[in-house]
Every structure is written in structure tokens, then in C-alpha cells.
Amino acid sequence: MSTLIQAPFWFLRHGETDWNAQNLAQGNVDIPLNAHGIAQARRAAAALVGRGIEAIAVSPLGRARQTADIAAATLGVPVEIVPDLREVAFGVEEGRPMGAWFTDWFAGRATPEGGEPFGALRVRACLALNRVLAVERRWLVVAHGGLFRAVRAEMGLTAAVRTANGVPIFCLPPTAAGETWRLLSPAEVDQWAAGTPAADGAG
Template identity: 50%
Template sequence: MAQLLAKPYWYLRHGETDWNKQGLSQGRTDIALNETGLAQARSAGLLLAEHWRDGALPIARIVSSPLSRALVTAEIARDQIAAHGGPRLEITTDRDLQEVCFGEQEGEPMGSWYDPWIAGEMTPEGGESFAELRDRGTAALNRALAGEGVPLVVCHGAMFRALRSAMGLPANVRLANAAPLRVTPPENGRGWEIETFS
């Protein structure tokens, strides 16, 4: 398993979609943000703009999943940062930041299969294993971290579970929609640390 580069980054899960609201598994299915999700993305952008002004780990660029729920969240956050005193940040996409492929479970309710999938005990028919997701996500995050400055990665919930696993943290922790996270690498004997802003 590849190791994550020990560099800081910001992480933002996309805003809410109708499938999120209904408790359905999205995976690679490209579901748009709903009105709540659009509002959440604007709020997240405002929070990031505040921290930009505070000088707390300023964002150098944005790297997003190409799925529309993430990319639109990234665009709204960028626009909010620019409108409140920050620069208009460049957005690039990385196809390896797409959400996990859940195969036959996409569009179905999240259910008893999810925990065994994270544990590596099963993979939905036509889907991607948790280990495959972790390897793909680690490679994509390392590409984002290899550039200059601190990136904001705009992505997905299952992907962050995989990245938590790569950071040596408990994987199966739910991530709220559009809540910015500041992630700092191991230092002075401590492990990776995640701070949530809301």
C-alpha cells in the first residue's frame, strides 16, 4: 500500500444531493446538488474565506473530483473565497478522485453491506473494493500534495473513509456534507490530525 505524503491539505466533501437526502448509495452515478447542497457549498466557501483572511493554512489551489456534485461545490467555494478577499483559485480535476464505484448497489439504500465492504469482506457486484479505492485515492491525493502550497481537495464521503484508512485512522467515520476539514500530517510523535470547521 502506497504511503501518503506527509503534507497538510484541506478536504471538502460535496454538498447534499437528493440521493444523500434519501439515503441512497451514489457512487459514480453523477447526481447534482440539490438546493440544500448549493447553500451548503456557499456556506463552506464563506468559512474557507474567513480562514483565508485569518492566514490559517491558506489554500493555494483546488483539486476536485470531476463528478458534478463535487466540481460545482468546488466552483462555488472558489467564488466565495474570491468574493471575500481571497484570490480566484485555479481548479483542476483528477479522475481518480471520483467516488467509489458501488456497482449494483448504486441507487440502492445504504445497508448492511456497507460495513463488510469497508472491512474488505465483500465487494458489490460490478463494484470496486475498499482497498482499490484506498490505493486510487492515495495516488490522487499524493499528486495533489506534490504541487506548491496547500491544496483544497473537493471530493466524496467514501473516498475520505479510504483516505482516513491510508492515514492510519479509523476508516468508518461519516463525513458531513460540505464541512471543511483541515488535515495536518504527523509531527512530534503524533499522528495525522483532522480539524472540522462549521
């Protein structure tokens, strides 16, 4: 059973950086958004208008804070920095190409030297999200792809799915025993709200 607080929230991975475009592991290296990433953040913010978002919780890393600041300016809501929403540390692999080591990491088989084990990240991510969700607001959480793999695992979903940069995901908790969380795109949220069945569009 998921240990996450059973409350809906929006999640947004930061916009693209040059290292994302080059498929390099960023981890805790603070790479800024590139022009495409800024445009992605603006599109995401526009897609979130009218969704009832009341506050933004964000990783302290610059690429996430840039994304959150763009969303906050559009939505007119406050931003709270949550240190434990930072991306996982990849140790010696930071700045190097993503490869088989990354699959081994999120499968729990190996951790790069100086890196954070996937199991430890799951605990950290869950505790950080629970501190946010314990405050009864409609939250937008702006953070990172590696961290969201850990969140997915806590939700009972596969960690072997890449979260796209700058694409909002509505995280909907289970409504009955035996169900898992559902991850919906803005369009799927509209279908769901209208009573039309929607798939788990975020994978």
C-alpha cells in the same frame, strides 16, 4: 505508516444531493446538488476565506465540481480536475439504500458486484492525493465520502466514520513518530493556530 505525502491540506465533501438525503448509494451516478447542498457549499466557501488556500483539486463528478466551483468563486483560486478523486463505484448497489453491505465493503469483507474493492480504492485515493500534494500549494480537495473513508484509513484513522456533506476538514500530518494525522474543523484550526489544544473534531 501512512504512505500519504506529509503535507497539510483541506478536504471538503461535496454538498448534499437528493440521493444523500434519501440515504441512497451514489457511487459514480452523477447526481447534482440540491438546494440544501448548494447552501452548504456556500457556507463552506465562506468558512474557508482567509485560510491561505491557493488551488482546488476536485473529482470529475458533477456534485463535486458544483461544490468546487462555488468555493473557487468565493476564494478566487483555480480548479484542477483530478480523475482519480472520483467516488468509488458501488456496482449493483448504486441507487439502492445504504445498508449492512456498506459496512462490509469498507471493512474489506465484501465488494458489491461490479464495485471497486475498498483496498483498491485506498491505493487509488492515496496515489491521486499524492500527485496533488507533490505540488507545493495549500490545497482544498473536493471529493466524496466513500473516497475519504479510504483516505482516513491511509492516515491511520478508522474508516468507520461518516464525513458530513459540505463541512471543511483541515488534514494535519503527524509531527512526531507514532502520531497519526489530525482532522480539524475550521474552529479547531483557529484554536490550534492560537496554541490552544484541539481534539480530532472530524472523528
